[in-house]
Amino acid sequence: MKSYFNGVVLSSFLGKFTSVRMVSKKGSAISFIEYKLLEKATDSFHESNILGEGGFGCVYKAKLDDNLHVAVKKLDCATQDAGREFENEVDLLSNIHHPNVVCLLGYSAHDDTRFIVYELMENRSLDIQLHGPSHGSALTWHMRMKIALDTARGLEYLHEHCNPAVIHRDLKSSNILLDSKFNAKLSDFGLAITDGSQNKNNLKLSGTLGYVAPEYLLDGKLTDKSDVYAFGVVLLELLLGRRPVEKLAPAQCQSIVTWAMPQLTDRSKLPNIVDPVIKSTMDLKHLYQVAAVAVLCVQPEPSYRPLITDVLHSLIPLVPVELGGTLRVAPSGPPADSTIPSGH
Incomplete structure (x- = not known):
């Protein structure tokens, strides 16, 4: 595997550890990293090194030899579900290599605990950037569009270029690093499944409130359009700076989709609900275009939602060239004009 990670050739990094063959669909060899090494690298999993928390454990910042920083996900696998998610994630990520999918470096085990080692993502998650202490202040309009485009590229790879196709099943801002x-x-492929799995429609309902597509919630029907719905919710988070579900009262919650939908299609109301952080940095025409994409993605009827490829092509003209799109931004003044390809 010749893949670059923070300027280090991964093959030489992985060569330091015991390489063992795990059961994998394509028989990929995955590096096993000694538990003691991870214990030392995380200062015995000290709470000061916690980067985030998930359903089955925490993610820690770790410093390995050669001053290389990585992220270590610690999973309590005493339950069958946690063990299954660990195996699923390692199995899938060992065969997925894409610039917009987090890079798996290795794994470890100690008693009932399992560890997955990834490249370190210095700016943590989109959830922390948008809803944490900074409230999105580091994310300009163009940066948010770049993040949306990167996410779409990662999803397109899973849906269109993996064989069999992969449905992420838990796309959300905290899983976009x-x-x-x-x-x-x-990131976080514990719930991901390959399209065509025999038990696809008999899966235990999983996902995160606010991101789960209505047809999956109501009928257990899961397709790549379920990921497109979740992407639409993330796009709304980027536009509005709001969480996917907000508490109105102790027993009352409101989804961002229900709240925003009537205003997203009203050009006079839309600018008033945009995240104040980006109001002065965006081109109104581009705002209307992105809102139109988000509206399509969160349609209740999956057949009305676009394919992620269509979403990707509609975002490319809105992202500056230096950030991976095709938009040429004038040295001063508002962004240059651009249009969404017709038919979306």
Whole structure:
């Protein structure tokens, strides 16, 4: 595997550890990293090194030899579900290599605990950037569009270029990680499934409130359009700076989709609900275009939602060239004019 990670050739990094063959669909060899090494690298999993928390454990920042920083996900696998998610994630990520999917470096085990080692994403998650202490202040309009484009590219790879296709099943802002340059990468593949799995429609309902597509919630029907719905919710988070579900009262919650939908299609109301942080940095025409894409993605009827490829092509003209799109931004003044390809 010749893949670059923070300027280090991964093959030489992985060569330091015991390489063992795990059961994998394509028989990929995955590096096993000694538990003691991870224990030392995380200062015995000290709470000061916690980067985030998930359903089955925490993610820690770790410093390995050669001053290389990585992220270590610690999973309590005493339950069958946690063990299954660990195996699923390692199995899938060992065969997925894409600039917009987080890079798997290795794994470890100790008693009932399992560990997955990834590249470190310095700017943590989109969720933390948008809803944490900074409230999105580091994310300009163009940076948010870049993150949306990167996320779409990662999803397109899963849906269109993996064989069999992969449905992420838990796309959300906390599973979109950002590196030092705010390049976005999809993470957390514990719930992901391959399209065509025999038990696809008999899966235990999983996902996160606010991101789960209505047809999956109501009928258990899961397709790549379920990921497109979740992407639409993330796009709304980027536009509005709001969480996907907000508490109105102790027993009352409101989804961002229900709240925003009537205003997203009203050009006079839309600018008033945009995240105040980006109001002065955006081109109104581009705002209307992105809102139209978001509206299509969160349609209740999956057949009305676009394919992620269509979404990708509609976002490329809105992202500056230096951030991975095709938009040429004038040295001063508002962004140059651009249009969404017809038919979306």
